[in-house]
Amino acid sequence: MHSPPKEMVHCNLCGAVIPDGLGNCDAIFHTVLEREYRDPAFGEAHLFSVDAYALQHSEKHSPRSNAFHLMRLCWLVEHGGSASIRQAQRQGHVRHDSREESYRRFPFLEPPVSRGDLTVSSLLPALTPEDHQRLAQAWGRSVWTAWSGHQTWAREQARRWYIRTEKVDAKAEKGTG
Numbered sequence: 009m010h011s012p013p014k015e016m017v018h019c020n021l022c023g024a025v026i027p028d029g030l031g032n033c034d035a036i037f038h039t040v041l042e043r044e045y046r047d048p049a050f051g052e053a054h055l056f057s058v059d060a061y062a063l064q065h066s067e068k069h070s071p072r073s074n075a076f077h078l079m080r081l082c083w084l085v086e087h088g089g090s091a092s093i094r095q096a097q098r099q100g101h102v103r104h105d106s107r108e109e110s111y112r113r114f115p116f117l118e119p120p121v122s123r124g125d126l127t128v129s130s131l132l133p134a135l136t137p138e139d140h141q142r143l144a145q146a147w148g149r150s151v152w153t154a155w156s157g158h159q160t161w162a163r164e165q166a167r168r169w170y171i172r173t174e175k176v177d178a179k180a181e182k183g184t185g
């Protein structure tokens with residue numbers, strides 16, 4: 009007698025193959041976040057992880073979040089925006105209130121059928137921060153490509169929000185420095 013072959017478990021949202029013992033994508037994502045919070049060098053890729061994960065698991069968060077995450081992913085992928093965890097923490101305090109009102113009016117962007125060739129599990133083999141950053145970027149780019157149907161909207165918004173904000177920041181730093 010031998011035991012039947014173990015079935016591979018896939019995430020029904022992003023398609024990731026779930027390694028034995030990890031249970032589901034949330035658990036993998038949690039592992040990734042732990043690395044990013046523990047070591048700032050890993051944390052340099054933080055926003056790629058957050059946005060890619062959110063866009064591949066649209067059903068787990070509020071509908072309008074897709075728009076926000078896609079806009080920010082556009083900024084990271086096409087404008088070389090900073091994905092650093094430190095940047096994210098700083099931005100959490102700046103202009104949060106004034107922006108929130110506009111975010112509320114964001115449309116619901118329907119997720120694509122195929123959500124990208126890479127998933128959160130592609131980050132698991134990373135041993136060094138460099139590996140982690142490279143894999144997170146590749147993951148983010150694959151998700152950006154998968155969402156091509158909404159790229160026009162995202163580019164327009166990224167221009168509005170991020171490029172304008174950068175100019176204001178630069179001005180403010182000069183003025184108060």
Ligand SMILES: [Zn+2]
Pocket residue numbers: 019020021022023024033064065
């Ligand atoms: Zn998943």
